[in-house]
Each structure stands twice: as structure tokens, then as C-alpha cells.
Amino acid sequence: MPQKTKKKRSLLEVINPFDKESKERRLMRKGRRAGKKAAKATKGMVGFGSAPAKKKPVKGLTSASRARKLGAAKGTKVRRGAVDVQKTKGGDFVKYEKGSKSAGKFKAAFKKGCEGGAKSFKWDGRKYSCAKK
Numbered sequence: 001m002p003q004k005t006k007k008k009r010s011l012l013e014v015i016n017p018f019d020k021e022s023k024e025r026r027l028m029r030k031g032r033r034a035g036k037k038a039a040k041a042t043k044g045m046v047g048f049g050s051a052p053a054k055k056k057p058v059k060g061l062t063s064a065s066r067a068r069k070l071g072a073a074k075g076t077k078v079r080r081g082a083v084d085v086q087k088t089k090g091g092d093f094v095k096y097e098k099g100s101k102s103a104g105k106f107k108a109a110f111k112k113g114c115e116g117g118a119k120s121f122k123w124d125g126r127k128y129s130c131a132k133k
Contacts, residue, residue, distance in 0.1 A: 055083045055084060057082060057100065066078040076091070076094065077125055079096070079101075079124070109121065110128070110130075
């Protein structure tokens with residue numbers, strides 16, 4: 001009578017008959033997680049060819065709390081989607097996340113304020129130049 005040989009389980013086989021996920025899928029999922037962690041760790045580092053990390057918008061319920069978190073001067077109006085504050089002699093100018101509502105409103109105000117050859121316009125209590133870079 002021929003002797004039975006033990007059959008090795010492949011990675012595709014389900015370990016537990018009640019478990020719907022195969023070992024291979026589990027390993028793949030684990031690998032994706034590890035890959036994402038490694039990508040986060042190298043993001044913004046010199047020599048890895050990745051873009052610098054994007055700034056996240058500051059969260060806050062009121063304009064004053066957002067201004068405080070960004071380090072803007074007291075009384076500076078800061079809308080939702082604010083990312084950074086640029087301090088100048090003329091005051092603190094807030095930068096907004098690309099594609100945010102506030103950024104769109106600024107674009108619209110710039111377009112309306114600078115039409116007809118105007119040199120400057122006002123928005124959110126601050127004076128902006130119409131000069132383009």
C-alpha cells in the first residue's frame with residue numbers, strides 16, 4: 001500500500017474554515033499598513049524625492065481661537081481653512097488651504113476688486129495689492 005504524504009498548505013488556503021480571510025490576504029493587508037507607515041515616516045525628508053508635508057488647516061470654533069492657534073495678532077479675522085499667517089509691516093495676512101471656501105472667496109474678491117485697473121482692494125479688514133507676481 002502506498003504511503004500517504006503530507007500535503008503542504010498553500011498561502012491561498014484558509015487556515016480556519018470559519019474564517020473568510022485567507023492567510024495571503026492577511027499578509028497583504030499587513031504589508032500595506034507597513035508600507036503606509038514607512039511612507040509617512042519618509043514624507044518631507046530630504047533625498048527621498050517626496051514633496052514637503054502639506055500644512056493642515058487650523059481647527060477652531062471662532063475666528064479668535066483660530067487666530068490664537070496660528071499666532072496671529074489679536075483682532076485678526078481668521079476664517080475656516082486657514083493654514084498659516086504671514087506677518088508684515090502692514091499687519092498679519094492669513095493664508096488659506098488651496099481649494100477651501102475662504103480661498104475661493106478671496107479669489108472672487110481679488111477678481112472683483114482688481115478689475116478696471118484698480119491698484120488695491122480690501123477684504124476681511126485688510127488691504128491687498130492688485131500687483132501680480
